[in-house]
Amino acid sequence: MCRNIKxxxxxxPPATxxxxxxxxxxxxxxxxxxNKPSKANEEAFQLAVEEVAAAARKLLDSLVTQAEPRNREVEIERARIRSAKRFGAGEK
Incomplete structure (x- = not known):
């Protein structure tokens, strides 16, 4: 599940x-x-998502680096190559 967090x-451009x-x-x-909380837990779940998003935004806004910004397309291609090496090329 967390592999989806990039x-x-x-x-x-910066993260949206x-x-x-x-x-x-x-x-x-x-x-x-x-994956989807029950009605009893829905409010707490949504509040947690909002608070984590706020903390993530605060973190991203406060980080500094001297490195050049990364290109999304290049990073997507690198991830595709890593995936192909790890799992093999998918047959269609």
């Missing part, structure tokens, strides 16, 4: 609110063990 720091929200949702799902 690095969000030092990209050009949707990307931060998606990573926060995955994190809370992993911690809680719920």
């Amino acid at each position: 690095t969000l720091f030092n990209f050009d 609110e949707d990307e931060i929200q998606a990573a926060s949702l995955q994190f809370v799902r992993k911690l809680s063990g719920f």
Whole structure:
């Protein structure tokens, strides 16, 4: 489940609110063990997602680096190559 959380720091353009929200949702799902919480836990679950997203945004906004920003397309291609090496090329 957490393999879906991607690095969000030092990209050009910066991470979007949707990307931060998606990573926060995955994190809370992993911690809680719920893919979708029950009605009784829904409010606490959503609050946790919001708080994690706020903390993630604060972290990303405060980090500094001297490194050049990464290119999303290059990183996607690198991940595809790593995946192909790890799992083999998919047959279609």
